[in-house]
Amino acid sequence: MPFKNIRGQSRPLAIIQRMLVSDKIPHGFLFCGTAGVGKHASALALAQALNCTNTKDDFCGSCASCNKTATGMHPDVIQIAPEKNIIKIDQIRTLQQNIVYAPIEGSWRIIIINQAECMNKEAANCLLKTLEEPPAATMLILVANSTSRLLPTIMSRCQKIVFNPLQEHDIETVLCEEGIAAEQAHAVACHAHGSLQRAHQLLDSSLFEDLERLTASMTDQYTIEQTLELAAVLSKSPDRVTALLILLLEWLRDVHMYRFGAQTKHLFNAARSDSIHLAAEQITPCRLETKTKQILRLMSAHNQNINMQLGLESLLLT
Numbered sequence: 001m002p003f004k005n006i007r008g009q010s011r012p013l014a015i016i017q018r019m020l021v022s023d024k025i026p027h028g029f030l031f032c033g034t035a036g037v038g039k040h041a042s043a044l045a046l047a048q049a050l051n052c053t054n055t056k057d058d059f060c061g062s063c064a065s066c067n068k069t070a071t072g073m074h075p076d077v078i079q080i081a082p083e084k085n086i087i088k089i090d091q092i093r094t095l096q097q098n099i100v101y102a103p104i105e106g107s108w109r110i111i112i113i114n115q116a117e118c119m120n121k122e123a124a125n126c127l128l129k130t131l132e133e134p135p136a137a138t139m140l141i142l143v144a145n146s147t148s149r150l151l152p153t154i155m156s157r158c159q160k161i162v163f164n165p166l167q168e169h170d171i172e173t174v175l176c177e178e179g180i181a182a183e184q185a186h187a188v189a190c191h192a193h194g195s196l197q198r199a200h201q202l203l204d205s206s207l208f209e210d211l212e213r214l215t216a217s218m219t220d221q222y223t224i225e226q227t228l229e230l231a232a233v234l235s236k237s238p239d240r241v242t243a244l245l246i247l248l249l250e251w252l253r254d255v256h257m258y259r260f261g262a263q264t265k266h267l268f269n270a271a272r273s274d275s276i277h278l279a280a281e282q283i284t285p286c287r288l289e290t291k292t293k294q295i296l297r298l299m300s301a302h303n304q305n306i307n308m309q310l311g312l313e314s315l316l317l318t
Helices: 010-022 039-051 064-070 089-098 121-132 152-156 168-177 182-191 196-202 206-218 224-234 238-259 270-282 285-299 308-317
Strands: 028-032 077-080 109-114 138-144 159-162
Touching (some): 010 159, 039 077, 089 121, 121 138, 168 182, 182 238, 196 206, 196 238, 206 224, 206 238, 206 270, 224 238, 238 285, 238 308, 285 308
Parallel strands (some): 028 159, 077 109
16 A cells, blocks of 8 residues: 555545545645655645545555556646746646646546745635635645745635654665665764755765855855855855755754753764864854854745845855
């Protein structure tokens, strides 16, 4: 039964399976939780289960319908994703035109809206009409990393299912199954904060090399020219910068913990204790708090009009 192959989300998946068994299935779902915990995989699994020709409360993963859904070829499974970080009204209008008629092959037509929180106001209000009066045999699954930007009216018309962060051992297990060495899988899982997506990012060792460069600039080991060059280089990859900033937050947290006498085993960056000791001597508590706030602002830069290069320069030079 393939639902069980989605690790770490037994509770939300049990809720979904109970609905499938009882045949009481809502026409709108909201799968919410941090990125990389299995929301999208679960949405695809539900789409497969609804149209699977071999099972009722699960999916076989081998029939023609399941295979088409898994490969993105099923005509009755439509996915929408942001274009330049925004889901626009034209995308929703096109969707509405495409779901007027009955499903082509399956019993259900399933619409998966990825990063639903990226809908602008016009798109959300347009989608609301479909949620209020969905066509027959049509299900909408909104997948969101955060619900803070979703309209209350949208959320009220969906069955909300919360996906929690994954346990470290689940992430380790998945990485090992993918062929990652156990030692590296363990090290990455400790920094992943429950997100398999983040764990995959951290397999890029250059992230930790850039972390060393960032911390060196914060402890006055770089000239101003070197710091400006570092900010310029890093700002060219905004998606990568977000993962790097989380590592930097962990490092600053370790500096703060070190000030209060925390043992090395309680630090995220136990292997970088020398840089943490140096930072504890050079970065005052007030400056530490300021840098933490700056990082949090930069991490939300995709929602605000923030120049990443200028933000990094301010972070590293103040």
